[in-house]
Amino acid sequence: MNNENRFWNRLTAGLGTIGFTPLGLVLLVILAVLPFIPPFNQEHILRWLIMGAFLAAQAVAFDFTAGYINVVNFGFAAILGVGAYTSAILVNTSPVLMVQPGLSPWVGIWLGALLAGLVGLGLGILTLRLRGIFAAVMAWFVGIALMGLVRNLTDLTRGPLGMAPRTFLETTSNRPYFYIILAMLLVVYITLKLVTRSNFGLAFKAIGQNFDAARASGINPTYYRVFNFTLSAFFAGWLGGFYAHYFGALTPQTLMHTSKTVEVLALAYIGGRGSLWGGMAIAFPFVFFIEFLRSNLTELPGLHLVIYGVLMIMVMIYYPAGLAGLYDWAKAKLVSTFSRGKGQGAEA
Amino acid sequence: MEQTVTQRSFLDSLSIKLRNNVPATIVIGLSIVLALVIAVKTGPAQLANVIVTGGMWALLAAGLALVFGVMNIPHFAHGESFMVGTYVGYFVFTPLNNYLKDNPNGLLAFLAPMIGVVAAMLVGAILGAVLERLIFAPLRKRTRVGWVMNTFLLTVGLSFVLINGTTLVLGPNFRGIPRYYNVPPLEFLGMRIAVDRIFAFVIAIISIAVLTWFMQRTRTGRAIRAVAQDETGAQLVGINLGFIHTLTFSLATAMAAMAGAALLFMFQAYPTVGLKPLYFAWYVVMLVGLGNVYGAIVGGFIVALLQTATQQFIGIAWEDVVPTVVMILILILIPSGIFGSEVKGIQEQ
Numbered sequence: 001m002n003n004e005n006r007f008w009n010r011l012t013a014g015l016g017t018i019g020f021t022p023l024g025l026v027l028l029v030i031l032a033v034l035p036f037i038p039p040f041n042q043e044h045i046l047r048w049l050i051m052g053a054f055l056a057a058q059a060v061a062f063d064f065t066a067g068y069i070n071v072v073n074f075g076f077a078a079i080l081g082v083g084a085y086t087s088a089i090l091v092n093t094s095p096v097l098m099v100q101p102g103l104s105p106w107v108g109i110w111l112g113a114l115l116a117g118l119v120g121l122g123l124g125i126l127t128l129r130l131r132g133i134f135a136a137v138m139a140w141f142v143g144i145a146l147m148g149l150v151r152n153l154t155d156l157t158r159g160p161l162g163m164a165p166r167t168f169l170e171t172t173s174n175r176p177y178f179y180i181i182l183a184m185l186l187v188v189y190i191t192l193k194l195v196t197r198s199n200f201g202l203a204f205k206a207i208g209q210n211f212d213a214a215r216a217s218g219i220n221p222t223y224y225r226v227f228n229f230t231l232s233a234f235f236a237g238w239l240g241g242f243y244a245h246y247f248g249a250l251t252p253q254t255l256m257h258t259s260k261t262v263e264v265l266a267l268a269y270i271g272g273r274g275s276l277w278g279g280m281a282i283a284f285p286f287v288f289f290i291e292f293l294r295s296n297l298t299e300l301p302g303l304h305l306v307i308y309g310v311l312m313i314m315v316m317i318y319y320p321a322g323l324a325g326l327y328d329w330a331k332a333k334l335v336s337t338f339s340r341g342k343g344q345g346a347e348a
Numbered sequence: 349m350e351q352t353v354t355q356r357s358f359l360d361s362l363s364i365k366l367r368n369n370v371p372a373t374i375v376i377g378l379s380i381v382l383a384l385v386i387a388v389k390t391g392p393a394q395l396a397n398v399i400v401t402g403g404m405w406a407l408l409a410a411g412l413a414l415v416f417g418v419m420n421i422p423h424f425a426h427g428e429s430f431m432v433g434t435y436v437g438y439f440v441f442t443p444l445n446n447y448l449k450d451n452p453n454g455l456l457a458f459l460a461p462m463i464g465v466v467a468a469m470l471v472g473a474i475l476g477a478v479l480e481r482l483i484f485a486p487l488r489k490r491t492r493v494g495w496v497m498n499t500f501l502l503t504v505g506l507s508f509v510l511i512n513g514t515t516l517v518l519g520p521n522f523r524g525i526p527r528y529y530n531v532p533p534l535e536f537l538g539m540r541i542a543v544d545r546i547f548a549f550v551i552a553i554i555s556i557a558v559l560t561w562f563m564q565r566t567r568t569g570r571a572i573r574a575v576a577q578d579e580t581g582a583q584l585v586g587i588n589l590g591f592i593h594t595l596t597f598s599l600a601t602a603m604a605a606m607a608g609a610a611l612l613f614m615f616q617a618y619p620t621v622g623l624k625p626l627y628f629a630w631y632v633v634m635l636v637g638l639g640n641v642y643g644a645i646v647g648g649f650i651v652a653l654l655q656t657a658t659q660q661f662i663g664i665a666w667e668d669v670v671p672t673v674v675m676i677l678i679l680i681l682i683p684s685g686i687f688g689s690e691v692k693g694i695q696e697q
Binding site for chain 2: 151262
């Protein structure tokens with residue numbers, strides 16, 4: 001009994017370091033086998049799952065900045081688009097490298113991620129002196145400028161006509177793509193969780209809560225903020241690469257527009273700011289709900305987006321802690337009622 | 349007499365500000381140079397264009413600045429107020445116009461666009477009041493922690509809801525009118541200016557003048573300024589904060605809706621029509637400093653000048669890129685804007 005207990009504690013602690021609770025792990029396993037279980041093995045539902053994972057990963061990368069250093073990166077979608085376009089350009093015709101048919105998409109997404117990371121580095125430096133609303137507006141303006149650039153550099157990007165980048169695989173099945181994006185989601189989540197679990201996370205939180213106090217206690221805000229922006233943008237660009245080589249179609253409007261940032265922002269907020277996992281957990285049921293509405297209410301276009309926005313407004317006004325806050329509250333309640341005196345497992 | 353005193357003090361303060369304010373002097377100087385270049389290269393017609401667009405950006409930005417100055421809300425859904433205005437203008441003007449086709453009536457033809465603008469103003473005022481009561485009042489009651497950022501995100505959500513709600517109800521189609529006044533353009537100093545543009549400009553000037561008068565001369569306007577300066581102090585002297593907040597928001601929304609209705613001949617009515625005006629209104633407030641209402645009026649013209657110059661010399665596709673880059677530079681060099689902003693809580697996290 002005692003041995004079992006110790007094993008259990010060690011397991012939860014081990015999982016805790018990479019950011020999972022036993023419940024989270026169970027959900028992940030369910031998610032991983034879902035594409036084989038009817039009705040989820042249908043292609044259109046697989047697309048929903050992929051969309052869910054894609055949004056989930058974006059929400060994690062977005063929350064890494066918004067929830068920790070408390071700077072809302074309003075140019076997030078534009079940075080994602082930079083990654084997507086870089087990868088698409090290098091993979092397709094490669095006018096720069098003068099090789100046909102260009103790089104493999106598996107290499108391209110890393111280069112896209114690197115360039116996006118560089119843009120993030122620049123944005124981090126630009127917003128350095130700015131706080132709160134000014135930083136958000138700066139990121140927004142940079143996003144508008146990037147989108148305008150992509151729209152207008154028609155030689156490279158074909159502008160509003162859109163690009164058709166090569167896809168990762170020849171197959172028309174969605175299942176392999178689901179495992180690709182699931183793996184990417186895990187990489188993003190675990191990496192960012194490990195970073196926030198280290199001293200970096202403490203420093204981020206300190207900067208986010210009180211900039212001056214953090215600086216006074218010896219944290220170098222410049223370094224940490226720029227680092228945070230770069231990493232978040234790197235992953236955004238990486239995910240953008242997935243988008244490019246999964247859908248095989250890119251336009252500035254569908255990828256880089258501010259409203260795309262708002263979708264991710266809404267997810268991250270409904271999930272709970274500063275939790276990383278909240279937005280990830282909420283993304284799947286949310287995409288299903290939204291897509292269900294969209295496919296059943298075709299005569300009411302845009303209803304799903306209205307619900308999206310209303311939910312975000314309600315959460316912001318009445319329950320800013322979001323899903324993560326609800327979970328913590330429920331757990332505290334459960335712990336206090338059932339396992340009084342028992343050792344507590346590592347928290348999520 | 350009273351009027352001239354205000355006028356002088358405003359000009360005085362402007363000149364003092366300019367003398368002590370190098371960035372403002374540089375920006376205004378460059379703007380004048382740019383205006384001259386445009387006038388020489390492309391003719392004075394483009395300058396008229398700058399003045400008309402500038403008046404509208406000023407009207408929009410003044411509302412944005414007002415809401416930020418008084419309530420500390422960085423209003424992202426301001427463009428949607430503009431959008432509502434275009435729709436109201438369309439739905440009021442079109443039936444009137446159809447009626448006029450059957451029974452011509454000179455007076456009504458003259459008044460019809462104004463009826464549209466006034467209707468837009470009323471709808472905007474009501475919408476603003478309702479939104480403030482529904483969204484910001486509950487949040488203010490719950491917490492003021494992180495207010496600026498939270499309300500910013502709230503208005504982002506609001507904009508999202510309004511755009512998609514409009515798509516839901518009215519569909520994504522464009523609704524436009526060919527023109528407001530079916531008369532030949534006026535000849536003025538060798539330029540031909542469409543009467544619609546003059547109409548829009550007159551609306552902008554009247555609104556700005558009424559706003560200035562209201563803020564400077566009336567008791568309620570003074571109360572609004574008092575709240576902008578010190579909320580607690582204003583409350584101590586018996587100002588009803590809730591009322592002032594609702595009024596301010598309603599006023600700003602009404603101004604944006606008026607701008608929307610007045611510019612219906614340029615922008616058609618469709619769900620995302622507010623985005624461009626929103627961008628430009630934000631450029632203006634970032635240029636002059638968040639929350640600076642009078643600065644926003646000057647800034648509106650500067651931004652319109654920049655926009656027209658970009659259209660003329662670089663290409664219409666770049667018209668939002670170039671001003672954005674300029675505003676990024678402004679944000680880097682002088683984050684508080686060229687006229688500075690004296691707003692409480694601006695450094696809030």
